[in-house]
Structures are given as C-alpha cells and as structure tokens.
Amino acid sequence: xxxxxxxxxxxxxxxxxxxxxxxxxxxxxxxxxxxxxxxxxxxxxxxxxxxxxxxxxxxxxxxxxxxxxxxxxxxxxxxxxxxxxxxxxxxxxxxxxxxxxxxxxxxxxxxxxx
Amino acid sequence: xxxxxxxxxxxxxxxxxxxxxxxxxxxxxxxxxxxxxxxxxxxxxxxxxxxxxxxxxxxxxxxxxxxxxxxxxxxxxxxxxxxxxxxxxxxxxxxxxxxxxxxxxxxxxxxxxxxxx
Numbered sequence: 001x002x003x004x005x006x007x008x009x010x011x012x013x014x015x016x017x018x019x020x021x022x023x024x025x026x027x028x029x030x031x032x033x034x035x036x037x038x039x040x041x042x043x044x045x046x047x048x049x050x051x052x053x054x055x056x057x058x059x060x061x062x063x064x065x066x067x068x069x070x071x072x073x074x075x076x077x078x079x080x081x082x083x084x085x086x087x088x089x090x091x092x093x094x095x096x097x098x099x100x101x102x103x104x105x106x107x108x109x110x111x112x113x114x
Numbered sequence: 115x116x117x118x119x120x121x122x123x124x125x126x127x128x129x130x131x132x133x134x135x136x137x138x139x140x141x142x143x144x145x146x147x148x149x150x151x152x153x154x155x156x157x158x159x160x161x162x163x164x165x166x167x168x169x170x171x172x173x174x175x176x177x178x179x180x181x182x183x184x185x186x187x188x189x190x191x192x193x194x195x196x197x198x199x200x201x202x203x204x205x206x207x208x209x210x211x212x213x214x215x216x217x218x219x220x221x222x223x224x225x226x227x228x229x230x231x
Contacts, residue, residue, distance in 0.1 A: 008154050032213040043118070043204050043222025044157070049215075088156065098213045099145065099220060100170070104156035 003027055004091050006105030015114050019076040023089035023105045026070065030103075031094040033065045035074045038086045038107065047087070048074060079112045086110070116140050120205050120223035127195040127230045135190040135226050137205030145208045146188040147172075147220065148180065150201040157204065163188055164211065195230045202227050 006023040013019055021035075031052055036044035048063035050056045056063045064073040072089050089105040092098045121136045139146065144165045149157040159172030163182040177199060179191040188207075192199060206220040 002156075004156065006156070034219075041224065043206070043224050044220075045222065046216065046219040049213075049219070051213075092213060094213075099147070099208050099211045099218070100159070100162050100172070102159070102220075104158075106154055106156045 003103035004089060004105040006089055006108055008106045008108060010109040010111065012111045012113065013079055015079060015081060015112055017079050017112070019074075019079050019083070019110060019112075021074040021076075021087050021089075021108050021110070023072040023091075024070055025072065025091050025103075027091070027093060027103075028067075028070070029093040030070075030091040032092045032098060033063070033072050034090040034102075035061075035063055036088045036090060036104075038088060040085075044088055081112050081114050084111045118205055118207055118221050118223035120203075120226050122226060123224070124227045125229070127192075127228065129195060129197065129230060131195050132191070132193050133195065133228075135192075135203055135205075135228070137188045137190070137223060138186050139188075139205075139207040139221070140186065141207060141209075141221065142185060143207035143209055143221070144185065145211050146182065147206040147208075148178070148188070148190045149204045149206065150174065150199075151204060151225075152201050160190065160203075192228075197230050200228060200230045 035048040037047045038044040062075040086107040088107040147162040148160040161180040163169045
C-alpha cells in the first residue's frame with residue numbers, strides 16, 4: 001500500500017468552477033500535509049501547508065485534513081485558467097529529518113478552460 | 115534570483131553510458147535532495163544531503179551516486195544507465211529539514227528530462 005494515494009485525473013473544469021482535489025494516506029503518524037503545484041516543465045512549488053487536522057485558507061485555496069479518515073483535500077474557488085497545473089499532495093510524520101521522509105502523491109492534472 | 119539551477123534540461127543516453135546531473139543553489143541552504151518523477155507517479159527521493167560531505171539514501175537510491183563537496187552543489191551520478199532510469203529528475207533544497215512552518219519548504223529546480231534508450 002502506498003503511503004499517499006492520489007487520483008491522477010485528468011480533471012477538466014470551466015473557468016469559475018469549484019475544484020476539489022483529494023488524497024488519502026495510510027500512515028497514522030503523518031502530521032504534516034502539503035499541496036504542491038507544478039506547472040508544465042517546471043518544478044513543484046509549495047501551495048498550502050497544514051499541520052495536523054483542520055482547515056487552512058489562503059485566498060481562493062482551502063486545504064482540509066481529516067485525520068480520522070486519513071483524507072486530504074484541496075478546494076479551489078472561482079478557478080482560473082492560470083490554475084491549470086498538476087497538484088501534488090504530500091505528507092510526513094513528525095520526526096526529525098522530516099523533509100527527508102516526505103511522501104508525495106501521484107499528482108492530479110487540472111485544466112481550467114475559459 | 116536563480117534559486118535551484120539544474121543542467122542539462124534534456125538528455126538522451128544509451129544503455130550503459132554514464133552521466134552526471136548537475137544541481138546548484140544560491141540560497142545557502144544546507145539541505146539538498148534529488149527526486150525522480152516517473153510519468154503519472156509521485157516524486158521519489160533518491161538521495162539527500164544535510165551539508166557538505168554528508169549524504170544519505172532516500173527511497174530509491176540503487177543505480178545512483180551523489181557527492182557534496184560544497185554547500186552550493188549536489189551532483190547526481192548515473193554510472194551504468196538503464197531504461198528503468200528514464201525519468202524526470204528534480205533537485206531541491208531547503209533551509210532546514212523540519213516542517214515547523216510553511217517557510218521550511220522545498221525549493222525545486224526545473225528538472226532534467228532523461229531518456230535511456
């Protein structure tokens with residue numbers, strides 16, 4: 001069983017739609033949850049960071065973690081064509097050298113069409 | 115702001131050839147990483163380094179070697195290229211290895227697309 005599972009899509013939505021991206025994880029020790037955004041032919045960049053359970057909001061983006069069901073979500077409101085990218089979820093346990101044990105999902109490819 | 119710079123951007127190798135993927139960062143980060151990203155798959159950690167002269171294996175180290183002689187540079191060496199090493203390789207760096215805040219994040223380069231035929 002993979003540490004982090006993510007549906008690769010692709011997902012295609014019209015501009016202005018609400019987008020929901022999801023991941024599940026298997027390791028109950030995971031405490032850190034992140035979403036990275038990766039544009040075509042570029043490296044990933046951190047979009048959202050959450051520690052433990054709960055919601056985190058940043059502009060049009062909301063990250064949600066439900067530790068009881070081991071479920072990670074990213075919601076994008078009023079989606080824009082510039083949001084077209086691959087979104088990767090990532091998780092890590094609360095141990096030393098955390099970034100050396102960061103597990104990524106497969107990434108979901110999102111296209112927002114005008 | 116250069117950040118993390120990787121060269122080359124693209125490379126085609128024949129089976130059995132060797133090559134070095136270059137990575138340099140100008141942010142004075144102690145921590146550097148090499149990931150590979152296969153099509154439709156997540157990033158897998160190959161090796162990482164906590165400082166000059168110190169490296170450690172990640173999840174998929176077989177077939178690769180690394181060295182870290184300076185803070186800035188972290189080259190990845192493929193000694194005997196195999197088709198299974200066809201992938202996109204990303205180098206990353208970070209200020210720390212903990213995740214106490216969103217500032218302690220990975221900074222990625224733009225990647226090297228490698229094909230082994």
